Amino acid sequence: MSAPSTPAPARVLAATGGGLWRIVLALLLPAVLVTVWWFASADSTDPQVPPLATVLDKFPTVWFAGDDLGSSLFVETVGQSVSRVLIGYAIAMVIGIVLGVLIGTFRPLRDFCEPVLEFFRAIPPPILTPILMLFMGIDHALKISLIVVGALWPILLNTIEGVRGIDPVLKDTARAYGLGPVRRLFSLTLPGASPQIYTGGRQALSIALIMMVIGEMFAAFDGIGSAIAQFQATFSTASMWSAVLILGCIGSVLALIFGAVERVGLTWYRGYLRSQRGGA
Amino acid sequence: MVQKSHGADLSVRSVRKVYTGRGQAVEAIQDLSFDVNAGELVCVVGPSGAGKTTLLRILAGLLPATSGEVTLGGTVVKGPPPGMAVVLQEYGRSLxxxxxxxxxxxxxxxxxxxxxxxxxxxxxxxxxxxxxxxxxxxxxxxxxxxxxxxxxxxxxxxxEPQVLLMDEPFAAVDAQTRLELEDLVRALWRRLGVTVIFVTHDIDEAVYLGERVFVLSNRPTILLEEVKIDLGAERDQIETRTHPAFGRLRNHVYELVQQAKKGLRSIEDARLTH
Incomplete structure (x- = not known):
């Protein structure tokens, strides 16, 4: 832990300056893309690609019509979709981590399950939509189930890998000090596998969004996927584009939240990796 | 002050370990029997590949012996016993x-x-x-x-263990830190009265630290000799290491380990100049 020799004020400046610079960099490309879209579509007469100005113009009247915000189309639609994603994602997390810990811990169980897991992993989750519709109809449970079966695999497979990859020296240490199963789970297995669990969770989040949209397009009368499908069917292309924008924003916000949680949860891991690279 | 706990005596009876992997059986430990008294500090040395770590893992209850038994404070070790603590070589991976x-x-x-x-x-x-x-x-x-x-x-x-097992704990730290840590172990051992088994490949370290040094043979491992280290209770990195008795013991153990490397399997066959 040698202290850097740079004077403190210079360090702070460099740190904040670096942070600002990174924010500018992160926002630069979206700004460029929106600008390009704006000017490229400005004179568009193609009804499929209305000018961005028209899309934004229609935004308030389509999404925030009515007197109070609470019953606006925006809050209703986004609320439905986000709650579906979060419920499905949470269920997938719980099932994936519980099964992953069990399969990762017990070798015979792993040998037993692995071929089947590989098979299911190879099936693209959207394929399951018509199949699940056959069995479940098109109610709320179907849309949640679609998200669960899509998001489950990356979480499950990464958790298995994470648990399996825990350092044998740490396992010996835990055994030598006689750690019981519960303490072992919370002090060794879960934190030890957490870097991979986060990786799986990140992949699962984008799959959950995809499955949410697909489920709503095929089998819902509310939610953002259904809104896109309906606008498209009624040739309200400007509204359709605005719904796509909203969808993109939902994805970005969820990814940002996930990133913030991960940054806090894996603080130790980043420090650990840095120290390993430093050859300590 | 950390409380003085009471060490437990450790007894190893006819322990044998055969690894069976890929259809081929490898005998790591042929036959080991020894006793460590409560509150004693014993070092275990031997040529590399002498099954030192295997022995320590058996003592720790982390690895079952193929036959024979280990008792700690009169109780047969079947898994990691309560009252036992370990310090492993890979510090970066055991925390x-x-x-x-x-x-x-x-x-x-x-x-x-x-x-x-x-x-x-x-x-x-x-x-x-x-x-x-x-x-x-x-x-x-x-x-x-x-x-x-x-x-x-x-x-x-x-x-507050009764027995402390250390598996080449200082093999991966630099030489100066190593000397400090050796003195730390001696000091803690004297203060706590705990039984210590210290596995090392460093002969000087073994003689400096131990009350007795167990010299192991090549694999399949047997015990060549239990060397009594009569250097007194107070040890000092300069005084002790320059003492003629230290040199004598060190050379004796060194010769044994060198010949063990070449396949010496009985102390009677050893050609010792010290």
């Missing part, structure tokens, strides 16, 4: 990187059911004993190798 130093030291105490206030006291005292009182809130990976190994020692000390 939980997601926990602070304090939490690492505290963890086994929680499992032991020690009350919170008492845990806090034990952790603080153990960290003070290894001169890391200020590092409690750091993470292990923020510390140097020698400091990390001191944390592992503090964890063992706080546990």
């Amino acid at each position: 939980f990187p997601w926990m602070t130093v304090e939490k690492n030291v505290e963890l086994p105490l929680k499992e032991k059911g020690v009350a919170k206030a008492e845990r806090k006291r034990l952790v603080q005292e153990a960290l003070e004993a290894v001169s890391l009182a200020d590092a409690g809130k750091s993470y292990p990976w923020q510390l140097s190798g020698g400091m990390q190994q001191r944390v592992a020692i503090a964890r063992a000390v706080a546990y």
